[in-house]
Amino acid sequence: MELFDPALLAYCESHTSTEDALLKKIVRETQAKVLMPRMLSGHLQGKMLELFSKMLRPKTILEIGTYTGYSGICLARGLRHDGKLITLDINDELETMVRGFFDESGLASQIDYLLGNAREIIPALDGPFDMVFIDADKFYYSDYFDLVIDKVAPGGIILADNVLWSGKILVEEGQKIDKDTRALLDFNQKVQNDPRVENVLLPIRDGVLMARKL
Numbered sequence: 001m002e003l004f005d006p007a008l009l010a011y012c013e014s015h016t017s018t019e020d021a022l023l024k025k026i027v028r029e030t031q032a033k034v035l036m037p038r039m040l041s042g043h044l045q046g047k048m049l050e051l052f053s054k055m056l057r058p059k060t061i062l063e064i065g066t067y068t069g070y071s072g073i074c075l076a077r078g079l080r081h082d083g084k085l086i087t088l089d090i091n092d093e094l095e096t097m098v099r100g101f102f103d104e105s106g107l108a109s110q111i112d113y114l115l116g117n118a119r120e121i122i123p124a125l126d127g128p129f130d131m132v133f134i135d136a137d138k139f140y141y142s143d144y145f146d147l148v149i150d151k152v153a154p155g156g157i158i159l160a161d162n163v164l165w166s167g168k169i170l171v172e173e174g175q176k177i178d179k180d181t182r183a184l185l186d187f188n189q190k191v192q193n194d195p196r197v198e199n200v201l202l203p204i205r206d207g208v209l210m211a212r213k214l
Ligand SMILES: C[S@@+](CC[C@H](N)C(=O)[O-])C[C@H]1O[C@@H](n2cnc3c(N)ncnc32)[C@H](O)[C@@H]1O
Pocket: 039, 040, 041, 042, 064, 065, 066, 067, 068, 069, 070, 071, 072, 088, 089, 090, 091, 116, 117, 118, 119, 135, 136, 137
């Protein structure tokens, strides 16, 4: 399901600060060389992540799901001068490309790019995190929330992408639900019920859930 009228989306993008040359290059190279380029955050969501990060001025950001580095660079642009982005991905085939983009961003010294399974890496990471961006395998979103929540600083925010799952979260009576949709429905409800956070589901792109730790 297309969630937004493409013309409305184009209008939103034309009233969002222009994507710079590096981000445009990441989009181009992702589309030309990488499978499933739709996974990349893109102009509108990337700028939103960048502005959230610039408002929060985080010391530590954890990103789960680097892909080609687009969202990581947007997030890292808001870090304090002594801050760090830790970004995790299980796919090592993109490593050379991604490290190249991080170098070009001028932020490589503030980025720890760790390859491996996020569910194995996160328990070994020290918090506190001021910002967490969950954007990896949908089936494990609730696990990611559980793994990070105690490491998020009070006032810190967790953002989770794709929580509207192209509209599949609207399930009709008797309809069969696939496992990723089920997992996202459970995740959205879990956050909604959790008294440790206040939250808002933003209907931007494929849906971004923002939860602020109390
Ligand atoms: C939607 S893409 C991330 C897009 C990126 N955040 C952006 O906006 O440009 C999801 C990424 O999660 C990674 N991933 C999937 N399962 C993972 C896991 N168990 N641990 C770490 N990364 C994983 C995939 O390899 C993929 O690169």
